[in-house]
Every structure is written in C-alpha cells, then in structure tokens.
Amino acid sequence: MIDTDKARDDLEKILKTKEYTVYHDSKGFIATWWDQAKEWVAAQIEKLFPAIDSARGASGPILISIIAVGIILLALSVYFLIRNSKRNRLLRGQKPLQSxxxxxxxxxxxxxxxxxxxxxxxxxxxxxxxxxxxxxxxxxxxxxxxxxxxxxxxxxxxxxxxxxxxxxxxxxxxxxxxxxxxxxxxxxxxxxxxxxxxxxxxxxxxxxxxxx
Incomplete structure (x- = not known):
C-alpha cells in the first residue's frame, strides 16, 4: 500500500521548494499586474463615459487593444529607423562632385x-x-x-x-x-x-x- 503520510510529506516539500514558490509568486505578480491594469483602464473609461455600466468588463479587451497598438507603433518606429539607417549607409560614402x-x-x-x-x-x-x-x-x-x-x-x-x-x-x-x-x-x-x-x-x- 502507498504510505499516505509519506506522500503528503513529499508533496509539502515540493510546494516549499524554491522553484515552485518562484513560479507561483511570478504568476501571482503577473495576474496582479493585469488586474490592476484592467482596473486603471476601467477607471479611465468611467471618467470619460460615466453612463457606461460595463466598463469593468470592457477594460480587458480595451487594454489588449492598447497593447497591440503600442506594439504596432513600436514596430513601425523600428522599421523607419532601420530604413533610414540603411539609406544612410547606401549613400554615405561617395562624393559625386569629384573635381x-x-x-x-x-x-x-x-x-x-x-x-x-x-x-x-x-x-x-x-x-x-x-x-x-x-x-x-x-x-x-x-x-x-x-x-x-x-x-x-x-x-x-x-x-x-x-x-x-x-x-x-x-x-x-x-x-x-x-x-x-x-x-x-x-x-x-x-x-x-x-x-x-x-x-x-x-x-x-x-x-x-x-x-x-
């Protein structure tokens, strides 16, 4: 038969290990941050549109949209920076008027x-x-x-x-x-x-x- 006391002790040891507690804490931090971010977005929506009752429910999708737009803007900024840098290299070295x-x-x-x-x-x-x-x-x-x-x-x-x-x-x-x-x-x-x-x-x- 399985020693239930030993199994329980082993499980408690696993739950107390550093790897498990770090994972659990990090997961809790991300979840906490996400909830706080949604609360902030909901509060801004309620300030702008007091008549909206479902601001809390809408805050999640809106926050995702804001993050997506931010990523797109960042990607565009990087693209134009790389393009201008490439153009700079293409035309930097030569002087057309030689004499x-x-x-x-x-x-x-x-x-x-x-x-x-x-x-x-x-x-x-x-x-x-x-x-x-x-x-x-x-x-x-x-x-x-x-x-x-x-x-x-x-x-x-x-x-x-x-x-x-x-x-x-x-x-x-x-x-x-x-x-x-x-x-x-x-x-x-x-x-x-x-x-x-x-x-x-x-x-x-x-x-x-x-x-x-």
Missing amino acids: RKDMNWTYLRHLEEAEKHEGDEEYTLSIRHLFLALLLYFHEKGLLEARIWKTNWDYYDELRKVNQQKAELFFKLARFFEEVTYGERNVQKDEYWQFHNEAISLLSDKEEGNRL
Missing part, C-alpha cells in the same frame, strides 16, 4: 555633355553628366547646396527637408548613379532611358527638359 571642373560647369553644360555621350552610346558617362546636371540644377534653384566634400546622402537629406517627393526620386537616381559610377555596373539601353527620363522629369523647366 572643381565638375562644380564649375553649369548644369546646362553637363546636359550637353550627357547628350554627346548618349549619341555615342556611352551610357555610363551620359548617366554621370545627367546626374551632375540634376545636382547643379537643384543647387541653382536653392533646393540644396552643392559642395565637393558632400555625399549623395547629404544632398538627399537636404532635399527631403524642402521637397519629399523630389528627394525620393533623387534617392533612387543616386543609388543607380553610384552603382554605375563606382560599382562598374554594365548599363543596358532600357535602364539608361529609364534613368534619363526620370532625371529629366526633375528638371522642371520644359525648355531645358526638351534639350535631350
């Missing part, structure tokens, strides 16, 4: 040079001059300040403060420009024309846009 000559040319001169290389199907060089034309055009219009020491990230950061839509398209063009110029990407004809058309769309004056 005083690049800076001293007008954007119209760069457009002419791009057109010449385009006719020779030298798309890499044409893309470079198109991008520099765009950069100096923005400089002339006061949307950013072109300097030899600045990177494309610096220009993007300046541009988005005055025109978010132009900044996003500039970012896209800057990435492609860097892949072609520094990554030695082989440019296909259709890729060139897509870059060309998007760059020209940012040159707002029709007369200038029709030059190419």
Whole structure:
C-alpha cells in the first residue's frame, strides 16, 4: 500500500521548494499586474463615459487593444529607423562632385555633355553628366547646396527637408548613379532611358527638359 503520510510529506516539500514558490509568486505578480491594469483602464473609461455600466468588463479587451497598438507603433518606429539607417549607409560614402571642373560647369553644360555621350552610346558617362546636371540644377534653384566634400546622402537629406517627393526620386537616381559610377555596373539601353527620363522629369523647366 502507498504510505499516505509519506506522500503528503513529499508533496509539502515540493510546494516549499524554491522553484515552485518562484513560479507561483511570478504568476501571482503577473495576474496582479493585469488586474490592476484592467482596473486603471476601467477607471479611465468611467471618467470619460460615466453612463457606461460595463466598463469593468470592457477594460480587458480595451487594454489588449492598447497593447497591440503600442506594439504596432513600436514596430513601425523600428522599421523607419532601420530604413533610414540603411539609406544612410547606401549613400554615405561617395562624393559625386569629384573635381572643381565638375562644380564649375553649369548644369546646362553637363546636359550637353550627357547628350554627346548618349549619341555615342556611352551610357555610363551620359548617366554621370545627367546626374551632375540634376545636382547643379537643384543647387541653382536653392533646393540644396552643392559642395565637393558632400555625399549623395547629404544632398538627399537636404532635399527631403524642402521637397519629399523630389528627394525620393533623387534617392533612387543616386543609388543607380553610384552603382554605375563606382560599382562598374554594365548599363543596358532600357535602364539608361529609364534613368534619363526620370532625371529629366526633375528638371522642371520644359525648355531645358526638351534639350535631350
């Protein structure tokens, strides 16, 4: 037969063990915190809507909704932080204006040079001059300040403060420009024309846009 006294003593020892008491206490703390949180939510609901009689019952689902919204907002914050950090790394290292000559040319001169290389199907060089034309055009219009020491990230950061839509398209063009110029990407004809058309769309004056 089973020794009931011994079984009872063993059970009492188990209940007194540190592992069991810690689990029991932690479970009690969580339950207590949850009840207190629901009470607080119910109290706020009663303050806002005194006519509601079932605030205590509704506090649980509302609290869950609040926590869910908080998690979503936190996730969105982390997403935008990571995205901006990634963009920063993508455009931080390269300086598009490599010499005083690049800076001293007008954007119209760069457009002419791009057109010449385009006719020779030298798309890499044409893309470079198109991008520099765009950069100096923005400089002339006061949307950013072109300097030899600045990177494309610096220009993007300046541009988005005055025109978010132009900044996003500039970012896209800057990435492609860097892949072609520094990554030695082989440019296909259709890729060139897509870059060309998007760059020209940012040159707002029709007369200038029709030059190419």
